[in-house]
Amino acid sequence: MNATAAPVSADARSSSVSDASALPYDEMFAAPGVPRPHYRALHQTLLELAPEVLRRTQQAADLTFLHEGITFTVYGNKEGTERIFPNDLIPRIIPDDEWSRIEKGLAQRLTALNLFLRDIYNEGRILADRVVPRELIYSCRHFRNEMRELRVPRDIYVSICGTDLIRLPNGEFVVLEDNLRVPSGVSYMLANRKVLKRVFPGLFRDYGVCPVDHYPQALLSTLRSLAPAACSHDPAIVLLTPGVSNSAYFEHTFLAQQMGIELVEGRDLLVHDNVVFMRTTAGLRRVDVIYRRVDDDFMDPLCFRTDSVLGVPGLFNAYRAGNVSLANAIGTGVADDKAVYAYVPEIIRYYLKQDAILPNVPTYLLTNETNRRMVLERLDKMVVKAVGESGGYGMLIGPASTAAQREEFRQRILADPRNYIAQPTLALSSAPCLIGGEVESRHIDLRPYILFGEKVMLVPGGLTRVALPKGSLVVNSSQGGGSKDTWVLRKEETSEPRAADSRAQSQRGTVAS
Amino acid sequence: MQATDFLSTEGRRDAVMLSRVADSLYWMSRYLERAEHTARLVDVELQLWLDQSPRAGAGRWRFLLGALQTLASAEEPLRATSLLDTLVFSRVNPSSIVSCVAGARENLRHVREQCSSEMWEQLNRLYLEVMASTPEEAWLLKSHAFLRAVRNGAHLFQGITDATMSHGEGWQYIQLGRYVERTDTLASLVGAHFQRLPHAPGQTVESADYLEWIGLLRGCGAFEAYCKTYTAEIRPVQVAEFLLLNPNFPHSVRFSVDRVETALAIIADLTERRAQTPARIAGRLRAQLRFSPIEEILAAGAHLYLQSVRLECAHLHAAIRQVYFDYPVDSELPS
Numbered sequence: 056m057n058a059t060a061a062p063v064s065a066d067a068r069s070s071s072v073s074d075a076s077a078l079p080y081d082e083m084f085a086a087p088g089v090p091r092p093h094y095r096a097l098h099q100t101l102l103e104l105a106p107e108v109l110r111r112t113q114q115a116a117d118l119t120f121l122h123e124g125i126t127f128t129v130y131g132n133k134e135g136t137e138r139i140f141p142n143d144l145i146p147r148i149i150p151d152d153e154w155s156r157i158e159k160g161l162a163q164r165l166t167a168l169n170l171f172l173r174d175i176y177n178e179g180r181i182l183a184d185r186v187v188p189r190e191l192i193y194s195c196r197h198f199r200n201e202m203r204e205l206r207v208p209r210d211i212y213v214s215i216c217g218t219d220l221i222r223l224p225n226g227e228f229v230v231l232e233d234n235l236r237v238p239s240g241v242s243y244m245l246a247n248r249k250v251l252k253r254v255f256p257g258l259f260r261d262y263g264v265c266p267v268d269h270y271p272q273a274l275l276s277t278l279r280s281l282a283p284a285a286c287s288h289d290p291a292i293v294l295l296t297p298g299v300s301n302s303a304y305f306e307h308t309f310l311a312q313q314m315g316i317e318l319v320e321g322r323d324l325l326v327h328d329n330v331v332f333m334r335t336t337a338g339l340r341r342v343d344v345i346y347r348r349v350d351d352d353f354m355d356p357l358c359f360r361t362d363s364v365l366g367v368p369g370l371f372n373a374y375r376a377g378n379v380s381l382a383n384a385i386g387t388g389v390a391d392d393k394a395v396y397a398y399v400p401e402i403i404r405y406y407l408k409q410d411a412i413l414p415n416v417p418t419y420l421l422t423n424e425t426n427r428r429m430v431l432e433r434l435d436k437m438v439v440k441a442v443g444e445s446g447g448y449g450m451l452i453g454p455a456s457t458a459a460q461r462e463e464f465r466q467r468i469l470a471d472p473r474n475y476i477a478q479p480t481l482a483l484s485s486a487p488c489l490i491g492g493e494v495e496s497r498h499i500d501l502r503p504y505i506l507f508g509e510k511v512m513l514v515p516g517g518l519t520r521v522a523l524p525k526g527s528l529v530v531n532s533s534q535g536g537g538s539k540d541t542w543v544l545r546k547e548e549t550s551e552p553r554a555a556d557s558r559a560q561s562q563r564g565t566v567a568s
Numbered sequence: 569m570q571a572t573d574f575l576s577t578e579g580r581r582d583a584v585m586l587s588r589v590a591d592s593l594y595w596m597s598r599y600l601e602r603a604e605h606t607a608r609l610v611d612v613e614l615q616l617w618l619d620q621s622p623r624a625g626a627g628r629w630r631f632l633l634g635a636l637q638t639l640a641s642a643e644e645p646l647r648a649t650s651l652l653d654t655l656v657f658s659r660v661n662p663s664s665i666v667s668c669v670a671g672a673r674e675n676l677r678h679v680r681e682q683c684s685s686e687m688w689e690q691l692n693r694l695y696l697e698v699m700a701s702t703p704e705e706a707w708l709l710k711s712h713a714f715l716r717a718v719r720n721g722a723h724l725f726q727g728i729t730d731a732t733m734s735h736g737e738g739w740q741y742i743q744l745g746r747y748v749e750r751t752d753t754l755a756s757l758v759g760a761h762f763q764r765l766p767h768a769p770g771q772t773v774e775s776a777d778y779l780e781w782i783g784l785l786r787g788c789g790a791f792e793a794y795c796k797t798y799t800a801e802i803r804p805v806q807v808a809e810f811l812l813l814n815p816n817f818p819h820s821v822r823f824s825v826d827r828v829e830t831a832l833a834i835i836a837d838l839t840e841r842r843a844q845t846p847a848r849i850a851g852r853l854r855a856q857l858r859f860s861p862i863e864e865i866l867a868a869g870a871h872l873y874l875q876s877v878r879l880e881c882a883h884l885h886a887a888i889r890q891v892y893f894d895y896p897v898d899s900e901l902p903s
Contacts, residue, residue: 123685124677124692291584299678312681323586327901336585336737336892337839339900 077224079482079498082147093150093544100258101145101487101494110492113144116250125246127302140243141537143488146251147499147519148262154515154543157220157228160413161503162511163403165216168235168390169507170406172212176202176386186405187398194473195395196443197236197388199351201358205375208281209508212384215274215346216505217241217518220413222484229414231500233399235391236383237348240518240538241270241504242306245313247540248516263545265515270504271313277508278314278344281380290343293317293333295324297349297365307348321349326369329376344380351385393442393476394420417479421472430477431468434461437477439468452528454480483528488521488539498522500530501541515543583838585737589679591893593738596675597745600691600722603668605753606636607718610655610665612786614711617648619779628780635760636753638663648708656715657703665718669698684732687725694721737838740831744888747827752881754821757787758811759874767804767866781807788819808870809862821877822857828884829854835892845887853880 083094090098101109120126120139127140149157174181175192182189192198217238219231248267252259275292282290296307298320311318323333324342332339347354353363358371373379389395397418400411419426419437430437434453441449451464468475483498490497503517519541520530530536613632620628629651638654638661658664662671673695680688701707701714726746733739761784765777773781781802785791788811797814798806814820829850836847865873 121696122689122693124680124688299674305680308680317584317586318679318681319586320588323588325897333584334587334897335839336587336590336835337583337841339897339902340584 077482080222080224080226080484081496082222082484082486082499093148096258096262097146097148100255106492109144109489109494112254113489113492116142116144116254119250119253120246123246124305125243126305141521141523142243142247142250143497143521143537143539144251144254145487145489145494146255146540146542147486147501148542148544149501151544151546153228156412157501157503158513158515160228160230160411161216161218161505161513163407163409163412164218164230164233164399165213165505165507165511167403167406168233168399169210169212171402172384172387172390173210174406175389176212177204177206181402181405184405186401187395191394191398191473192389195389195392197351197386197392199386199389201371201375202384202386206377207384208283208380211281211507213387213390214277214281214382214507216383216507217502218505220501220503221416221481222501224482224484227414228501229416230399231416232393232396233391234502235387237350238502238504239303239306239348240502240520242303242309243538244504244516244518244541245270245309247518247538251540259542262542263547264542265545267514267516270514271310273506273512273514274310274346275314275316277506277512278316278346278382280508281382282343283377283380285377286343291333291341292344292346293319293324293342295319295321295345295347295349297321297353301348303348310346316346321363321365321367324367324370326367326373329369329373329378331367331370331373331379342379344382346382351388354381354385388443393418393440394422394473395442397476416481419477421468421475421477426477427468427472431465434465436480438480439464439475439477442474442476450529452480455528480528483522483530486519486521486539488523488537490523490525495525497525498528498530499539516541583737585741585839587893587895589682589738590741591889592675592679593682593741594745594888594893596672596679596691597742598749599668599672599675600725601746601749602663602753603665603672604719604722605750606655606663606665606668607715607722608789609636609757609787610652611712611715611719612783613651614648614708614715616779616783628783631760631764635757636663637756649703652707652711653703657701665715666698669695669718682738684728686728686732690721690725690728694718694725697721737835740835740838743827744831744835747824747831748881748885748888750819751821751824751828752878754788754811754819754824755874755877755881758784758808758821759871759878762804762808762866762870762874765804767808767870771804773802773804778802784811790817790819793817805862805866808866812865812870812874813857813860813862821874822854825850825854825857832888839892841891844891846884846891849880849884849887853877853884 083090083098085091117139120142125140126138171181171187175187175198179189181187182192213235215238217234217240219234220228221231222228244267278292279290292314293316294307294311294314296304296318298304301307308318317323317333319333319342325332325334325339331342331345333342349365352360353365355366355368355370356363357368359366370379371385374381374385396415397420400415403409403411419430421427421430430439434451435456437451437453439451439453444450451460453461456464464475483500485496486499487494488497489495499522500520501517502520503513506512519539521537521539522528522530523535523537527535609632613629616628632651633654636655654661654664656665659667661667673691676683676688676691697717707714729739729742733742761780765780767773781804782791785794785802785807790811794807794810797810810817810820812821815822815826817823829847832847832850836844860873
């Protein structure tokens with residue numbers, strides 16, 4: 056049991072980050088009434104726009120989302136399950152120096168995590184060297200024994216990644232969690248941008264914002280680069296969706312359309328002689344690369360969950376035979392398990408001989424007795440998360456919880472300590488948001504999207520998620536979160552922006568028209 | 569891939585259309601056509617109602633429900649509100665306007681990436697508009713505007729589709745769905761009408777029936793076009809000729825069958841699945857409509873003739889499924 060001893064990231068950095076009582080970092084203001092340089096022009100615009108104009112503009116934007124059907128599905132209630140993902144009109148602005156650090160940090164992280172996945176599914180060096188405890192990996196729900204010694208094209212397991220970052224009170228970006236299975240939300244990044252360009256064209260142009268519109272193309276070339284080695288022709292690429300009732304269905308259709316590839320459901324595919332075909336009006340056509348938005352469990356009823364009707368019987372064998380590529384690979388969830396997450400800084404050091412550029416949030420593994428006792432005593436101050444969940448499900452936020460909820464989690468933790476981790480409650484940074492026509496401060500996070508094909512690449516931007524209820528720290532769309540456009544500034548424009556007046560004027564003209 | 573005479577294969581990637589997608593486009597189109605048809609009929613009906621005695625009105629509604637293949641309980645007295653409930657708002661009746669628009673949208677939602685964003689936006693907008701409307705007494709007063717909005721919405725969708733979507737294979741399934749549905753609903757409506765009203769050859773209509781015949785023409789959106797061809801004198805034989813055999817009017821059976829056959833021929837070329845049952849059935853139907861004189865059709869009984877048209881439609885539908893949407897996989901696998 057000595058292997059599970061240290062909660063890796065906890066002690067090393069806790070001094071600098073665990074001060075939960077510190078005021079959240081304000082993205083716009085350096086001091087009350089004093090905007091940061093890169094927010095000055097936006098601040099000025101907001102001051103000059105009448106609340107009525109803002110309200111109307113927001114309504115027009117909401118209507119655009121509704122009419123274009125940019126919606127997501129909420130599970131757990133029946134009719135009316137399609138909702139628009141609330142969009143907030145006030146952009147979040149990131150200067151280029153901050154972005155380049157994020158970019159380097161995320162590229163480093165994804166490179167290391169891919170090496171880690173290759174290692175644990177093959178030689179297992181990192182386990183033999185006892186850097187990461189063996190039983191932690193093998194007890195992970197998302198570890199797939201079936202993936203052992205299966206080589207994937209370019210040794211890339213995770214080619215599409217969305218990592219959640221938050222900003223601490225001291226202004227430092229840290230990684231909250233990695234999403235290495237089927238991260239979603241990128242379509243909202245693109246939709247938000249489209250709407251913002253329409254609403255604030257003048258402001259947008261003057262700010263010198265890096266474009267994000269090439270994401271679908273970049274995704275397509277990433278997928279193309281993953282074609283099986285034996286595939287000599289232009290690979291046939293498809294996007295596999297669980298179907299119209301999936302919460303991210305809009306995104307699936309959007310990406311398929313933008314990339315010009317077929318959007319398929321499990322029932323459109325079949326496997327014969329370890330080759331995947333799709334059923335078309337002109338007969339069966341071979342499929343080479345599948346960008347799958349279906350979870351591992353549901354991919355192949357012959358191999359994983361036998362009751363799955365979303366998957367394709369025989370798909371895994373075709374994958375094993377190297378006749379089809381999957382993005383992401385099967386079994387990547389082991390690396391975003393929230394307990395394994397605690398070891399990522401060690402993982403980076405082990406494979407790359409570098410320190411992590413973006414630190415972790417201090418994380419307590421509850422298999423460790425000292426940690427467990429400490430956490431159980433302070434449940435009202437901690438955030439507890441189930442290790443294998445995502446989307447804000449299975450989570451306890453101590454300060455916002457009731458005694459009954461805490462008792463429930465106490466029982467759950469004691470029953471299965473491996474299944475939970477705890478983190479201090481962190482003050483997410485806050486940014487101005489438009490709430491009912493008034494500008495108010497809300498907590499936000501940041502999810503950039505990272506692609507890994509021939510090389511690692513990020514589009515400069517991401518999804519800034521907003522916790523819409525006042526004071527809330529939960530940004531997930533399934534839990535009442537919204538999103539806003541994220542402006543990464545071009546290098547030359549980051550210093551003092553031009554005079555604010557002309558901008559504000561052109562802005563007013565635009566909104567009024 | 570063999571070149572086809574209407575499309576250059578140059579610069580075009582090997583066209584692929586999922587069977588499921590084709591199926592959805594086809595059904596989307598059928599649903600929308602049905603919604604438009606029902607909206608037109610109900611609108612005409614509510615206007616006729618103003619000119620008729622309540623008894624005559626109730627009889628017509630029962631007939632209307634029959635012509636729309638909708639079951640109504642025989643005991644319940646038919647009132648305008650119950651008619652509207654059944655034909656416009658019912659979520660139980662799969663042919664109500666609300667159900668059809670929802671069905672069309674649901675099908676398009678499954679294949680959103682296949683259509684242009686303008687198409688989706690228009691159909692979604694129509695759906696939201698229809699859903700926002702509720703049955704209430706005051707609604708009768710606004711019914712004309714509503715029913716017109718449904719028709720306009722469907723027409724707008726059709727125009728946007730033609731203007732923004734590639735006229736490739738997917739578009740052909742939309743054509744196919746529209747005209748298969750139109751053939752079927754027209755045959756049903758006209759057949760039921762001829763079965764119900766006297767129509768001796770050569771005779772002009774009695775004044776008592778005049779409104780009914782006008783109603784039929786209006787129900788097919790054909791009154792103005794009919795007058796241009798035959799003047800305003802209403803003769804059943806001419807009405808039948810116009811609605812069944814006119815080659816140029818978009819709501820005639822012959823026009824619809826022509827379009828079905830054209831779409832099938834293009835699809836057969838694109839998919840390289842020629843000489844299959846659907847094309848054969850459509851060809852046979854087209855030949856019948858082209859070469860049967862109307863007198864002969866009426867002599868044998870228009871409704872019987874139209875019943876056989878509907879039967880052919882059903883066969884055609886089954887054959888399209890069998891060949892393009894739901895074929896047995898074994899025969900397709902590489903050996």
